[in-house]
Amino acid sequence: MPETSDRKDDHIRIIEEEDVETAGAGFADIDLVHEALPEVHRDEIDTTTTLFGHELAAPIVIESMTGGHPNTTKINRALAEAAQETNIAMGVGSQRAGLELDDEDLLESYTVVRDVAPDAFLYGNVGAAQLLEYDVEDVEEAVDMIEADAIAVHLNFLQEAVQPEGDVDARGCLEEIERVADGLSVPVVVKETGNGIARETAERLAEAGVDAIDVAGQGGTTWSGIESYRAAAVGADRQEAIGQLFRAWGVPTAVSTYEAAQVHDTVIASGGVRSGLDIAKAIALGAQAGGLAKPFLGPAGQGTGAVVDLIETLELELRTAMFVTGSGSVDELRDTDYVVLGRTKEYLESRSE
């Protein structure tokens, strides 16, 4: 994930101007089975869920995105105010800049979130590759920075591999993750950033004592694509081509959600989640909550109200899906019947052979 201020700026510009999303998350291949006789009152459906003992008003997560540049303070403030107001979870972007650079204004781009969201479930963010340099105390510092309720450790090796200057040494990461999972004061979520986590990886992470998985699967924002545009801008042709070639690489979000949930109790589905209906489908596949990153970026630029509005829309979409599947609670939604079609069906069949 972007760590320096300038790189962050490049990323945001590219995300706003270019086509940085792929199809194929797989939710279009999932049909929840309609319940014509739901026997619930839509407005009394209980959408609350619990993340590490913290009750959320709805199983919605604002995914790790930003922080690390004074310009991003505004965005994080809007997101956090909305998270506080609606009582949903929110992550900050990689805290590397905050941990490594000494700059008050920059630091504020992170700390603002707890200032304006004293009660929300907020989680920090560090890269798995950084853990090789950090000890548990450094990660604890990231926790303290925003009084985090949890820490997300991100895996983004494809993105690094597309960056001309990327960090492509992945050795020892699992051991570091195990060490942090063991020693940290708050729960550890391991997350991808757009390429998903396969069942086998999820198993190794479970053995390492990780508390939850955020799949961030193929579908939605493609960092390989974003880095390809950035490489193009500096004339790095070979990296540009690599980025295009791996643009849609990874385990589709629906598949990854299903697979991770076979192994972990707490799974966050992200990567191309675009509505409360997608969140409902993810929960039926086994997720605890659904997360979105890119769709929050525009509203965050407009201000807190726009973010709250999006959250309320997602909540109503989810509630409607719960209503027409007759699910009175998130746990009931997780047990609802669904149908798997098309490419996702082929994928799951092929994976289970």
Place this chain on the structure above:
Amino acid sequence: MPETSDRKDDHIRIIEEEDVETAGAGFADIDLVHEALPEVHRDEIDTTTTLFGHELAAPIVIESMTGGHPNTTKINRALAEAAQETNIAMGVGSQRAGLELDDEDLLESYTVVRDVAPDAFLYGNVGAAQLLEYDVEDVEEAVDMIEADAIAVHLNFLQEAVQPEGDVDARGCLEEIERVADGLSVPVVVKETGNGIARETAERLAEAGVDAIDVAGQGGTTWSGIESYRAAAVGADRQEAIGQLFRAWGVPTAVSTYEAAQVHDTVIASGGVRSGLDIAKAIALGAQAGGLAKPFLGPAGQGTGAVVDLIETLELELRTAMFVTGSGSVDELRDTDYVVLGRTKEYLESRSE
């Protein structure tokens, strides 16, 4: 379903002007197996079928549509005259307005059907949600209003959920349906209005003593879509978006027909039925008859002759399908061989796992 006069008017205008149909009913995925040697005379094929002891000339149903506004009298008269002339079944739209408002002209929009169709199989219509307020006597009043041969209780919770002012309390409906099924003087058909009835729901309705199911599955008229247009017209953005998101929600008609017929003896297939060939396919999947709503609206506006013409076309299409499958009767058609392809095949396979 629309109950007030003004809302009814909105609906009709939208249905005439906007795209309110979805694909995916599934009939295109069903191939009846050709019988090159049919060994029947096409014109001596027996297309009659029996609905609750009443013999119809053909297994064709004009689905519940309208009534409740003086303007709709003309439409219902044309439909009923045609039903009388051709001896097929016909439903009226929700009788709520007729039961709750005291207005002679409005009432006539319902009563006209029996006036002009003394012998046709006519059935009434009430919403499941209304049953919470009605007792069996009130429903009996709906029966009397048109001397109904049966009552359809409609389930339309998705539509309600898309309406800004919708009734989204579905609790207790099954119990009320059971009470009415038990106490009413005529048979009770439970019908959806465009999202289908899954096998599990069909089973619960069978246990509740319901006499028949009209699946009204996904495909054809989408009330979610219609309400989305209506929400757009009044600037209700969030409802508009919900309506679009759930535009094609539900169990596809072909799937729902197959599933309901595993449980119920009498199943009416509707939702995207667009020809006598679709009716034939529905019967092969297990239906007793096929129903159409929207395709009758235009002809009804033109008059009785146009409705009769459409019924005769449907009848000849069905008869032709019976001919080239070598089916001398509707019962033989129900046993004819068919092939299931594409998405519908995937759907049925996934559902039976």
Place this chain on the structure above:
Amino acid sequence: MPETSDRKDDHIRIIEEEDVETAGAGFADIDLVHEALPEVHRDEIDTTTTLFGHELAAPIVIESMTGGHPNTTKINRALAEAAQETNIAMGVGSQRAGLELDDEDLLESYTVVRDVAPDAFLYGNVGAAQLLEYDVEDVEEAVDMIEADAIAVHLNFLQEAVQPEGDVDARGCLEEIERVADGLSVPVVVKETGNGIARETAERLAEAGVDAIDVAGQGGTTWSGIESYRAAAVGADRQEAIGQLFRAWGVPTAVSTYEAAQVHDTVIASGGVRSGLDIAKAIALGAQAGGLAKPFLGPAGQGTGAVVDLIETLELELRTAMFVTGSGSVDELRDTDYVVLGRTKEYLESRSE
């Protein structure tokens, strides 16, 4: 099939001017497995096959098409001269006109074929429905008319059902076919005309003692489509609509070929056969030969040379397919490996359940 002179003229005009072919014969879903090491000499491959004891130079059939109008003499002459020159099989169109009308010029449109093709395998053609009126002697007269090596009895009930004036009484046909198969001096082929013959029908025909099946399946020329255009021309709206609705009705040729060959030793595959490669695929599916109708019409209008040219092209295409599957003979081709994909795969799977 067309029997009167005028109707015949309508048909030919429509076939030349309108789109009267459907896709879906299924050959595109069949892949013959390449043999990189064929171990044969292409030009020494034996493409001969035997039809009822008569050796053909190649398993190619000019399907039943025309005769019955003085104008068609030219077409039948060209086809027959080419059949004689290349030693392949040829059928004439329905002989009804020849049997029922008394007109020298008209009769010549049939008799010409034997005049110019003394050695070719020629077969006659009568409609199954006519058998109700004919006794075996009448059919024998059709044999005599062209000194036929076999008689094709065609089943075309869908076409009849689309014609405003069609003969839609299919009762008793099987019994008549059995009678003719039993009593006639030459073998009897039962053929469809574009809607295919399913396994169950093929079984009944085998029990009736029929000597061979020509599947004439869905794909290629659609008589339902042709009659729809003809109905349109006379303003018969309902028949026009029926014709469109059933335009692609029937068992796809590839499926029908496979199914018929499970039951009959001698199967001719037709309906959308468009190359020698399609013929090769049909043979791998179990056919004895492949037949084409419409593709011969244009060349026949140009003259014998053009027909011979098409036959030679088909023969070389077939020979090439035999070469690259390492098939030294038609029998070896029948045993070659093939792959079934897509809709045809779904069809066969669904049919075998």
Place this chain on the structure above:
Amino acid sequence: MPETSDRKDDHIRIIEEEDVETAGAGFADIDLVHEALPEVHRDEIDTTTTLFGHELAAPIVIESMTGGHPNTTKINRALAEAAQETNIAMGVGSQRAGLELDDEDLLESYTVVRDVAPDAFLYGNVGAAQLLEYDVEDVEEAVDMIEADAIAVHLNFLQEAVQPEGDVDARGCLEEIERVADGLSVPVVVKETGNGIARETAERLAEAGVDAIDVAGQGGTTWSGIESYRAAAVGADRQEAIGQLFRAWGVPTAVSTYEAAQVHDTVIASGGVRSGLDIAKAIALGAQAGGLAKPFLGPAGQGTGAVVDLIETLELELRTAMFVTGSGSVDELRDTDYVVLGRTKEYLESRSE
């Protein structure tokens, strides 16, 4: 394959100007499973592989292409210099002209490769049909011509069948191949040229003692297509049509790779391989290396640098795929998990029945 100088010129011109590639190699249907936690350093991944005891820097092969005309010396020099520089394998085109014609300049178009690539793995090329005329000593002469590390014997009977003047006698080839495999001083690779090698053929070649298979499957360059254009240019209509009809004939490369690897230890995947990611997929399917022909043609025209650049791009693409599947070596890549979708899935299922 092209053997005379003029024909070679025709081919190159057509390849440059016309559409001579088909889709369907099948790599798009293969998804390697992402490893979010690769636990390797990208730049320390071992991409070396061994071909008949010769270590290559990467499992990349420049497929047999050219030689036999003075004009082609430049191309072969650039390819060979790049092979030497990057330590990958390279084949020359058919050596028939070099063996049969006596022309110094022409000979140089072959010998140049060893002159400039003293250490690279270089292999010669003869046609299977030529073996009927050659004895082992003649083939040994082809080996000596370039001090070849191996000889590729090509099978191209479809191409021959499309050429008006083609050699279509395939009899006795297997025996000749066996003789050469037995007697030659270097290993023998049997390769197709664009239509693939099915499992059954691979088995016969294994029994004949062949050392390796280069599948050259359907997908990528189509010689049937190329010869069709050439036939068109000389007005050979029937051959032109045959070429079009068989344009995409053959076992798709992904399928052929999988099948050949069930039987042979050493399989080279070629035919539509277009990136290092395709090579990675081929290796996961069982290949030892991946080969490309046409994509090298343009760069070879530009010079050695451009060829090296392409090889380095392929190497980085492969390395990136190894990185994100957590494969530290080519052997580990061969064991990586993959998913088979779409038409390729259908193909493999159908083939294994």
